[in-house]
Amino acid sequence: MLSPTSWWIAVEPIDLRRGMDGLLTAIAMQFGHDGLAGGAYVFRNRSATRIKVICADGSGVWMCVRRLREGRFVWPRSSDRVCEIDAQSFAWLCTGVDWHRLCAKPLVGALV
Template sequence: MAEGAAFVIRIDEIWLATEPLDMRAGPDTALARVVKVFGAALPYCAYLFANRRGNRMKVLIHDGLGVWLCARRLNQGKFHWAGNWHGDRVELSPEQVRALVQGLPWQRIGPAGAISVL
């Protein structure tokens, strides 16, 4: 791959599962959880899961041909998850995901990055 080349996976929707996932889960287990929680793994969608402690996250992405399973761990602190949300899933905007993966309170970010909750 040429230097500076970008690797982009198309993602149209980003969904966060409110129930924790065992971080030992591999692609098949994570895919089974996506199907259980969301009904199906739709093409061009990303599905986010955290562990019980909230310091690790796994993301399953269906790129239209197969699935990608990515992991992220915070060295300090926790991800601000959807603990007080009603239901088992929440759709996130790209701005909210950027805040979430940095360990910031994404719930405060509204459309176009506007702060909507104090």
């Protein structure tokens, strides 16, 4: 069962033809992290239609691929090369919705 301790996004697109070893190298170069330490690392292609996730679970490494039927993944815009998100934001990212606009906490005084 996958239960990463943290979620990290590479802000810049990457060539998704890279396999597991190539993405583990990218994790070390871009993030400065050990890709086998338990976090999940999310990469996208240039057109933002596909993502790959690398996650180590202690006994091996998982590589998952997701492609949307239509539309594009909404990606963070940042001057930083990497961005940390929570599991809920990752779940919304996977659906293709603009997860930046979603608020996990209800607004105080919001009208129902």
